[in-house]
Amino acid sequence: xxxxxxxxxxxxxxxxxxxxxxxxxxxxxxxxxxxxxxxxxxxxxxxxxxxxxxxxxxxxxxxxxxxxxxxxxxxxxxxxxxxxxxxxxxxxxxxxxxxxxxxxxxxxxxxxxxxxxxxxxxxxxxxxxxxxxxxxxxxxxxxx
Amino acid sequence: xxxxxxxxxxxxxxxxxxxxxxxxxxxxxxxxxxxxxxxxxxxxxxxxxxxxxxxxxxxxxxxxxxxxxxxxxxxxxxxxxxxxxxxxxxxxxxxxxxxxxxxxxxxxxxxxxxxxxxxxxxxxxxxxxxxxxxxxxxxxxxxxxxxxxxxxxxxxxxxxxxxxxxxxxxxxxxxxxxxxxxxxxxxxxxxxxxxxxxxxxxxxxxxxxxxxxxxxxxxxxxxxxxxxxxxxxxxxxxxxxxxxxxxxxxxxxxxxxxxxxxxxxxxxxxxxxxxxxxxxxxxxxxxxxxxxxxxxxxxxxxxxxxxxxxxxxxxxxxxxxxxxxxxxxxxxxxxxxxxxxxxxxxxxxxxxxxxxxxxxxxxxxxxxxxxxxxxxxxxxxxxxxxxxxxxxxxxxxxxxxxxxxxxxxxxxxxxxxxxxxxxxxxxxxxxxxxxxxxxxxxxxxxxxxxxxxxxxxxxxxxxxxxxxxxxxxxxxxxxxxxxxxxxxxxxxxxxxxxxxxxxxxxxxxxxxxxxxxxxxxxxxxxxxxxxxxxxxxxxxxxxxxxxxxxxxxxxxxxxxxxxxxxxxxxxxxxxxxxxxxxxxxxxxxxxxxxxxxxxxxxxxxxxxxxxxxxxxxxxxxxxxxxxxxxxxxxxxxxxxxxxxxxxxxxxxxxxxxxxxxxxxxxxxxxxxxxxxxxxxxxxxxxxxxxxxxxxxxxxxxxxxxxxxxxxxxxxxxxxxxxxxxxxxxxxxxxxxxxxxxxxxxxxxxxxxxxxxxxxxxxxxxxxxxxxxxxxxxxxxxxxxxxxxxxxxxxxxxxxx
Numbered sequence: 001x002x003x004x005x006x007x008x009x010x011x012x013x014x015x016x017x018x019x020x021x022x023x024x025x026x027x028x029x030x031x032x033x034x035x036x037x038x039x040x041x042x043x044x045x046x047x048x049x050x051x052x053x054x055x056x057x058x059x060x061x062x063x064x065x066x067x068x069x070x071x072x073x074x075x076x077x078x079x080x081x082x083x084x085x086x087x088x089x090x091x092x093x094x095x096x097x098x099x100x101x102x103x104x105x106x107x108x109x110x111x112x113x114x115x116x117x118x119x120x121x122x123x124x125x126x127x128x129x130x131x132x133x134x135x136x137x138x139x140x141x142x143x144x
Numbered sequence: 145x146x147x148x149x150x151x152x153x154x155x156x157x158x159x160x161x162x163x164x165x166x167x168x169x170x171x172x173x174x175x176x177x178x179x180x181x182x183x184x185x186x187x188x189x190x191x192x193x194x195x196x197x198x199x200x201x202x203x204x205x206x207x208x209x210x211x212x213x214x215x216x217x218x219x220x221x222x223x224x225x226x227x228x229x230x231x232x233x234x235x236x237x238x239x240x241x242x243x244x245x246x247x248x249x250x251x252x253x254x255x256x257x258x259x260x261x262x263x264x265x266x267x268x269x270x271x272x273x274x275x276x277x278x279x280x281x282x283x284x285x286x287x288x289x290x291x292x293x294x295x296x297x298x299x300x301x302x303x304x305x306x307x308x309x310x311x312x313x314x315x316x317x318x319x320x321x322x323x324x325x326x327x328x329x330x331x332x333x334x335x336x337x338x339x340x341x342x343x344x345x346x347x348x349x350x351x352x353x354x355x356x357x358x359x360x361x362x363x364x365x366x367x368x369x370x371x372x373x374x375x376x377x378x379x380x381x382x383x384x385x386x387x388x389x390x391x392x393x394x395x396x397x398x399x400x401x402x403x404x405x406x407x408x409x410x411x412x413x414x415x416x417x418x419x420x421x422x423x424x425x426x427x428x429x430x431x432x433x434x435x436x437x438x439x440x441x442x443x444x445x446x447x448x449x450x451x452x453x454x455x456x457x458x459x460x461x462x463x464x465x466x467x468x469x470x471x472x473x474x475x476x477x478x479x480x481x482x483x484x485x486x487x488x489x490x491x492x493x494x495x496x497x498x499x500x501x502x503x504x505x506x507x508x509x510x511x512x513x514x515x516x517x518x519x520x521x522x523x524x525x526x527x528x529x530x531x532x533x534x535x536x537x538x539x540x541x542x543x544x545x546x547x548x549x550x551x552x553x554x555x556x557x558x559x560x561x562x563x564x565x566x567x568x569x570x571x572x573x574x575x576x577x578x579x580x581x582x583x584x585x586x587x588x589x590x591x592x593x594x595x596x597x598x599x600x601x602x603x604x605x606x607x608x609x610x611x612x613x614x615x616x617x618x619x620x621x622x623x624x625x626x627x628x629x630x631x632x633x634x635x636x637x638x639x640x641x642x643x644x645x646x647x648x649x650x651x652x653x654x655x656x657x658x659x660x661x662x663x664x665x666x667x668x669x670x671x672x673x674x675x676x677x678x679x680x681x682x683x684x685x686x687x688x689x690x691x692x693x694x695x696x697x698x699x700x701x702x703x704x705x706x707x708x709x710x711x712x713x714x715x716x717x718x719x720x721x722x723x724x725x726x727x728x729x730x731x732x733x734x735x736x737x738x739x740x741x742x743x744x745x746x747x748x749x750x751x752x753x754x755x756x757x758x759x760x761x762x763x764x765x766x767x768x769x770x771x772x773x774x775x776x777x778x779x780x781x782x783x784x785x786x787x788x789x790x791x792x793x794x795x796x797x798x799x800x801x802x803x804x805x806x807x808x809x810x811x812x813x814x815x816x817x818x819x820x821x822x823x824x825x826x827x828x829x830x831x832x833x834x835x836x837x838x839x840x841x842x843x844x845x846x847x848x849x850x851x852x853x854x855x856x857x858x859x860x861x862x863x864x865x866x867x868x869x870x871x872x873x874x875x876x877x878x879x880x881x882x883x884x885x886x887x888x889x890x891x892x893x894x895x896x897x898x899x900x901x902x903x904x905x906x907x908x909x910x911x912x913x914x915x916x917x918x919x920x921x922x923x924x925x926x927x928x929x930x931x932x933x934x935x936x937x938x939x940x941x942x943x944x
Contacts, residue, residue: 017712019742023719070708073863099711120715 011037012062014046014079015097016071020120024066024097038062043074047082050089065094068120069109077108148222148241157225157268161195164270164305167202174301175205178273178294183207185290186258186283188275193262193298194221195271209252209276218245224259225269230288230295233257235280255280258288260295265303273298327426330359330410335384335423338362349406349429351399369395369403376408383412384420393430405434452482457533457554460540463510465490465503468549477523498523502552509537510547521554532558584658584679587665590637592616592630595674604651625649633675636662640672646682656683701869709753709882713746756883759815763890768809775801775850778810779838782817790825794832800839803848808915812891819884820852820911828854828909847897847916855908864901888913 011028015021021039028035038059040046046067049056065083069076076096083089096109099120151157161167175193182191190208194201201219203212216222223241224231236242236254247254259274273295283291322329328346333339342359350367357363368376372394383390390410395403410425451458451471460469467485475482478493491499498521509516515538523531535554539547578585579599587595594612602609605620617626628647636643642663648655660679667673720739727736776799783797806813817838824836834855841849859867868889888911889899896916904910 017716019716019719019746020712022742023716023723026723070712099708099715 008034008036009064010060010062011035011064011066012046012049013037013039013066014041014043014071014076015039015066015068016041017068020068020097024120036060041072043071043076043079046071046079047074050083050092051086062092065092067094067096067114069096069098080109080114147217148219148226150222151226151269153268156266157196157270158198160264160266160268160306161197161270163309164302165309166204166302166305167195167197169204171205175298176207178298178301179205179207182273182275182291182294185294186275186287188256188258188277190252190276192274192276193271194219194259194274195262196221196225196269201271204271214247218247220245220254220257221259221272221274224272224274225261225263228261228263230258230260230283230291232283232288234282237280253278256282258283258291260291262295262299262302264299264306270302325426327428329424329426330364331422331424332361333422333424335420340364346427349427350396364396367396369397371395379408380423383410383423386412390423390425393434396427404429404431406430455555457552457556459490459552459554460549461490461506461552462549463507465499465506467493474554479526505535505537506550506552509539509550513539513541513547515539523554523556525558530558531556532561581678582680584681585677586679587674587676588616588633589674590633590672592618592633622650632662636664636675637672640664647679649679656681657686658682705869705882706753706757710750713750713753716746717743753883756887760883760887760890763812763887763894768812768894770807770809772805773808773810773813775804775806775813775840778813779817779821782814782821783838786818786821786825790822792825792829794834795825795829796833796835798835798837798839800837803840803842806840806848806850806915807917808895812894815891816850816888816913819888820850820913823884823911824852824854824856824909828856830856843914845916847914850913850915851902851910853904853908853910855906858904858907858909859901861903867901868899 013021013024015024018041021041025037025039028037038049040049045056046065048054049059050061050065052059067076067079071079074082076098080094080096083092083094094114096114097120179191179193183189188208191206192203192209193205194203196216196219199216200213201216201221203209206212220231220233220236220242233239233242234256236245236248236257242248242254242257245254254276256277256279257274259272261269262271262273263269273291275291322343323345325345328349329343330346331341333341338360340359340361342354344354346359347354347356365373376392376394379388379390379392382388390408390412392408394406394408396406398404406427407430408425408427410423412420413422413424415421448471451469452473454471455473456471457474457477458471459467459474461467466487466489468487470482470485472482475485478485480493485493489499490502494502501521505516505519515536517536519535519537521533521535523533525531533554534557535552537550537552540549540551542548575598578596581598581600584601584604585596585598586601587597589595593614593616597607597609597612601607602612607620612620617629620626621629632643632645642661644659644661647658647660649658650656658679659682660677662675662677664672665674665676720743724736724739724743727733727739779799779801787793787795821836821838828834828836836855837851837853839851839853841851843849868885885899892899892913892915897914899911899913902910902912
């Protein structure tokens with residue numbers, strides 16, 4: 001684990017909906033100030049960022065990936081699959097984000113070793129829950 | 145001198161002379177004694193026994209004369225035989241009758257003649273006994289009397305000769321008869337004695353040489369078959385009693401030890417008192433006859449047995465309706481005994497009209513000498529019911545080759561005709577059921593040859609059922625498929641159990657799916673004689689099933705996409721509303737306009753999505769109206785509109801319309817154009833001054849392609865199919881709803897076509913929409929309108 005208690009936690013948010021990305025970013029920042037959030041808009045870009053390929057040559061490795069399922073080009077499931085197949089990336093926790101309540105999405109995500117699966121929050125309370133989720137990961141990571 | 149006239153009975157006289165068999169025989173002492181005695185008694189030098197033949201007189205005995213005969217016309221005796229008494233001529237030279245006779249005028253110069261006629265008991269005078277002298281003289285009374293007595297003695301000798309001769313004849317004839325006959329002769333001379341006389345043939349019939357065994361009653365009894373003894377002796381007794389002729393058949397033991405059949409006949413001779421004294425008769429070998437008779441009897445019995453055991457009615461008739469013979473079944477039908485019918489007229493037993501008809505048929509058969517088969521007649525049954533009879537009539541030749549009788553064989557076909565009728569009915573019913581069944585039904589022999597196929601089968605494969613008979617699957621299907629069928633048939637035959645299976649069969653080169661049950665059909669012995677099958681076409685069902693599954697998936701995908709794409713703006717709206725309300729509470733108004741505009745965009749996106757979804761769902765539900773539509777104005781107006789909406793005046797448009805008119809619902813065409821042209825503007829021309837080509841192409845079978853070609857960044861091959869899915873977008877933007885291409889594809893499918901991204905050379909993308917004839921879909925009916933209406937409606941195409 002690259003992160004440590006002293007340095008900020010680095011998120012990679014993969015979200016095509018700009019509004020959603022903004023809302024999630026706000027939610028995370030509202031919960032804690034000690035984070036860095038990198039955002040990308042589709043699956044291909046997410047992989048480019050993670051693998052530090054063009055045009056993301058200098059991209060930083062995230063501590064947590066927040067991955068939307070409905071993405072243009074490569075969808076969230078495909079991105080997750082590639083992450084988990086990569087030795088270098090497989091141990092980065094991935095939290096799947098979805099607006100649907102589809103069980104299929106949930107099953108497919110968990111089968112691909114997603115670490116968690118959350119619905120996109122639509123109100124303050126749900127955002128709190130999301131943050132609680134994220135905190136749990138931080139704790140986990142901290143213990144690791 | 146005139147010759148003596150012939151006696152009136154000359155013919156009988158000459159016959160009698162012949163019967164004596166004396167002419168030209170050697171001298172005999174008995175006759176010579178008579179002539180010698182005559183010479184002495186009459187004291188003459190010459191005495192003759194002269195027999196007057198046809199032309200001569202011949203001397204059986206002569207004394208004093210050398211000639212053995214003289215001509216009849218010179219004979220003195222010719223006169224003598226005319227009378228009964230002694231003729232005496234004292235001096236021949238002076239007698240009128242003899243004086244010119246050469247025997248008088250010349251040597252031996254006869255002068256005296258005295259002759260006594262030799263007259264038989266039956267009256268014919270055969271000649272004379274005469275005495276002659278060379279000198280004239282006379283005869284006294286005593287001498288005449290002596291001459292007469294001597295003549296009588298000569299007659300007795302002649303008479304004896306005749307009797308002997310007759311007896312010889314008789315004896316010879318008897319001998320000939322006894323020897324010549326095939327019968328054995330027996331003579332039981334004295335019925336008091338044991339001894340009998342048997343002819344040589346008698347012995348030989350029994351295999352013996354004459355006299356090899358004793359000819360006696362006891363021998364006969366010994367040879368007689370034990371079973372025949374009683375009958376034979378009863379017959380003998382009856383013959384003695386005079387109550388019956390002796391005519392009996394019995395077996396005698398042949399020398400070989402075998403018994404042979406003989407027919408014994410005999411006659412009883414009686415004494416003056418009528419008492420039997422002698423019995424004689426014959427035996428005849430009738431072994432062959434008995435065998436032939438027995439064989440004939442056996443044949444008769446065999447024939448009778450056969451006749452009486454066949455159920456058909458059999459009559460033998462002559463050409464005049466007389467029943468010569470018939471079998472028991474025929475007699476039973478007449479309610480009579482066989483014996484009561486034989487020899488009687490047919491019309492006694494049948495109605496006159498029927499009998500007359502029978503007679504006509506009989507005559508036809510006899511006249512032609514050819515059988516007449518299958519004559520249908522009506523008879524009355526035992527209970528007055530009408531019976532249907534099938535009769536065959538066959539002529540029969542007699543020994544002379546004439547057809548003088550016939551046999552009629554009549555079979556009651558009432559029941560079988562009725563059964564056949566019922567069978568036909570039941571077959572027809574079954575056939576109707578099988579032929580009207582929507583399934584393919586067939587039966588094949590275990591060797592694979594077709595026994596039966598129903599109408600559905602013949603219709604399906606366009607094969608005549610008569611063609612199929614005796615054909616196998618190898619004559620009908622490709623070898624691989626025929627092999628598969630055959631293997632399953634064999635399995636059914638082997639397992640003796642029905643087999644349920646789903647199979648694919650090519651019909652007119654297109655695979656059809658069948659749910660088939662194959663089952664064994666058993667014969668009366670429980671052996672599998674055929675394999676039957678009922679195959680139900682489930683292709684549509686399967687297609688419907690697959691379609692349903694596809695629709696289900698589509699629906700699932702729709703629900704998923706809808707829930708995401710509809711919910712996604714909601715997340716935005718609710719999220720910012722939440723921020724807005726908190727900022728308002730905090731009095732922090734800085735970000736509110738941004739939040740509001742985000743909320744507005746999200747809400748509008750949601751509205752567009754809902755509109756498009758509604759449009760997509762309407763496609764399958766609203767009836768379409770197909771007309772001939774001019775492409776050019778529709779395309780041009782769509783371009784103009786989309787350009788304004790997008791604010792892209794910079795794009796260069798080219799039209800390549802090979803096809804100008806299209807049969808389509810104008811609304812559908814508009815959807816296609818709006819979406820493809822809109823997409824080309826949004827995604828295909830990222831740079832200023834891009835170019836887009838809109839065109840149409842003609843394809844075979846009245847199919848048409850519409851295409852929109854841009855020269856933008858293009859779409860990666862792996863995404864070309866995905867973009868037609870609902871809510872699938874390649875760009876991370878909010879410009880499209882992700883429903884447009886789904887609508888285009890759906891419309892194309894409604895016209896039996898497709899919507900695809902075609903591979904192109906160089907940069908850019910070409911969307912191709914191929915359209916065929918409108919397809920009827922379960923969701924909505926489409927009608928093709930033709931004629932004047934088309935041009936009218938063209939003006940009312942909604943554009944914009």
